[in-house]
Amino acid sequence: MMEAKLDSTADAVAASLREMIANGELTGGERLVERDLADRFGVSRIPMREAIQQLEREGLLETFRNRGAVVRMLTAADVKEIYDLRALLEGDAIYQSVKQLDDETLARAELVHRLLDDASSTTRQGELNREFHALLYACCGNARQLKAIAELRGQVERYERLQNTLLADTPSFQLEHDAILQACRERNARGARSMTIAHLNSARATVMQLVEDD
Known part of the structure; x- marks a missing residue:
């Protein structure tokens, strides 16, 4: 005990x-x-x-x-490795998940997406962003894959929150979330995967810049 x-x-x-x-x-x-x-x-x-x-x-x-x-401080090589893995794991997770995604989970993801528009702090943005992606990957059926995704996200999250600060006045990452959601609504697994990888590549570019400027 x-x-x-x-x-x-x-x-x-x-x-x-x-x-x-x-x-x-x-x-x-x-x-x-x-x-x-x-x-x-x-x-x-x-x-x-x-x-x-x-x-x-x-x-x-x-x-x-x-x-x-x-x-731990991340090098540019670390960031490349992490995002390469994230693209593989998260692209596959959403591809598998979209096929099983129920309406309730999708509705919750849409609510979180709307809440992100009004998030007043980077901490809240970070929490909602994590929840948005977790909901859309939830039905992939592979708990180990989801655990690996969470750990890889954790390694770069502090840099992504800086990214969110930089993008706070622009809808850039929300437009990418819109595209991912639309593919999920249409149960378009291939589209959802390619949009998710594009979204991760946007994050990678900004995080790489932050790491190289350190």
Whole structure:
């Protein structure tokens, strides 16, 4: 029972750290001080250490012998690899999902799309953007694929949120979402896949620019 409690605590801490990285509160290259973070979250060092190990497995942190865990900084090569994989996995996920997509899931995705227009913060934009894509991939029937997609997204999410800030006054990414939704409405699996890959390539170009400017 105690072990289950520690696991749930570690998962909760990992979720909080993941969000701190995604919203830029913990920046690339920043060192995580276990003791300070354990005090901040009011937990013991054991679940904190487990949360850090979890994020390291997801590619968000790197551990160095003398410095401990630091937020991983991405190179242009990292970004290329991540988006190449995302295009394969997300393109296939939506291709498989569209065939099984029920009207209720599609209606929820359309609602999230409308809410994105009015999102007042990059954090909210990020959450809604993640939910929009998750809904459209949900019916692909491959839980491992969805987990891999979530982890790859997590590795670049902080850069994508910067992208959302840059695009806050323009409808660019919403127009791409419109095209994806239209293909889903028509149950056009090939169209949905090509629109999703085009959308990821737009994000890749902006993220690549941000990484190269660092």
